[in-house]
Amino acid sequence: MTPNATEKRVLTAINERREVINDAIDIELPLAEPQRLYEASRYLLEAGGKRLRPTVTLLVGEALADEDTAAFEYRAFPTCSGGEVDLMRAAVAIEIIQSFTLIHDDIMDDDDLRRGVKSVHNQYDTETAILAGDTLYSKAFEIMADVGGDPTNTLEVMRRLSSACTKICEGQSLDVAFESRDDLTPEEYLEMVERKTAVLYGAAAAVPALLVDADDDIVEAMYNYGVESGKAFQIQDDVLDLTVPSEELGKQRGSDLVENKETLITLHARQQGVDVDGLLSDSTVETVTEAEIDAAVKTLEDAGSIDYARDMAEELTAQSKKRLEVLPDNEASDLLADLAEYLISRGY
């Protein structure tokens, strides 16, 4: 299968599941009273998003169910022990947690745009955005608590979900603290990425395994699959910012560099003695030229820093795919492998 055919297949799988996930979000998070609060809570979810994390949740469930059916009953999903669980609620809860973190992160980072629309605090106000995030937080736990099945499993899921949320907060706190650090190491950066981004992918993959009562080694393998592919995803983001043309990126290529955002690439370059701060020191996102960016990228390439990040993303992806060996060999497990590849091969 050519890379292009793989990408097509995984995009089709994502698109199909996005439809049903979106329908389920409407059901699980209705426009309740007070209306303004729920409008603000739903605003970002309605603005779009690929639903990658809930898709991982559904696919892990499908792979473990190992049934040859195109139309899974996600709401009454078969468990290994012969029971039923509402896998769709679990998927929706994961996506709602993701949405909550975006809303609060955008306030903290003062980002005006998200998913092509205004961020929630920009569209409404900071007070409403704080409260919308808080509401999504508790709704996610409410939704997850009612997936049915074995209470012991659901409780373990709640434990892991809350632990993941704590780590996300810690990761965001590290991210903010790192802005004023000039002695950051790649290892510290990776630790931040793991907590801020990757643990929720880990939860997205481990939760369905727990809910369908899979063996502990499968649960742990799925968690590691999620964490590793989530880390690769974030590292690849740094690479894409430098290597993908601005038209495809949808924003100025090299903007991380212009804005002095520390990435795995710049941290590696510093360790190689590159004067990273001097690379585009006089430029802004508005004034920087393609030639200046080309020169900066060339310096980073010569230092081996872009290859360093790309290699790490590929290595993590290969590791994550090996985790899938515990799964039955079927279409869903193949799609999980393709999805991991897609996370580092996609355009922006």
Place this chain on the structure above:
Amino acid sequence: MTPNATEKRVLTAINERREVINDAIDIELPLAEPQRLYEASRYLLEAGGKRLRPTVTLLVGEALADEDTAAFEYRAFPTCSGGEVDLMRAAVAIEIIQSFTLIHDDIMDDDDLRRGVKSVHNQYDTETAILAGDTLYSKAFEIMADVGGDPTNTLEVMRRLSSACTKICEGQSLDVAFESRDDLTPEEYLEMVERKTAVLYGAAAAVPALLVDADDDIVEAMYNYGVESGKAFQIQDDVLDLTVPSEELGKQRGSDLVENKETLITLHARQQGVDVDGLLSDSTVETVTEAEIDAAVKTLEDAGSIDYARDMAEELTAQSKKRLEVLPDNEASDLLADLAEYLISRGY
């Protein structure tokens, strides 16, 4: 027993339990990494607080255990079905949720002071305060998930805790929305108070009953005890603001009125045709005189509005005490009755 002796007894009970609750908070919420995040998360908890909600949690457990012991093993608390549960973790989780709501509310209301110290966003910054609140939120769920005992009970506790958190967000949203409403009714105000304040008291009382495996009617009675006494507590706050001398209040008497804060008292007065907005229209907290406040209070008294609120608080307290009839007759259940009285008899 004179009112004074009752108050003394309940204060002793609160103080004794506060010590052990504070020790447990230190254990369950250690100063982890990133240190600044956990410092900010612990800041308000360290600043003080009576620990009324976790005290309710412990007392309901003690009443149901019905054992004559001065030193309860809260960490290995006996359940009705012969098992054990860590009641102290449950109490700590409830207090942490309370602390989370205070931190985010202070940002939204732009309050600079809390518990006699700077509010978290004032001491640190808004970003840190948002994240500290979020961290407490997930830590509370993490702590609650590990109370042990029957997983079915713990899962039901997690369900109720997340549902309570959603209602708290809805209540805060209503509170903000009400600021721009001029047609608010006392009923709407009470609904807001129930969600914003009272449901967490309800959870504080229902959670221990659930965890020790009490019958459903006891769980519901405890929930209603908490909600009703919590509502009474909030209504009494409005009364105290007008009737307790400034020295005792620790702030200017009548400040709610000066700041045009709508309360049950003003809403009732409006319904009686009182020109509430004209009462202290030219005053600020700094310039208002005792004579002006006396005159305003006299107008509200003549309209029956202060008695209306006081009667409602007393009625709710009487109702809440009746809920305790399902409990065994012992020292702890007596203390729960005293505590309900204390909530409306206390100074500020």
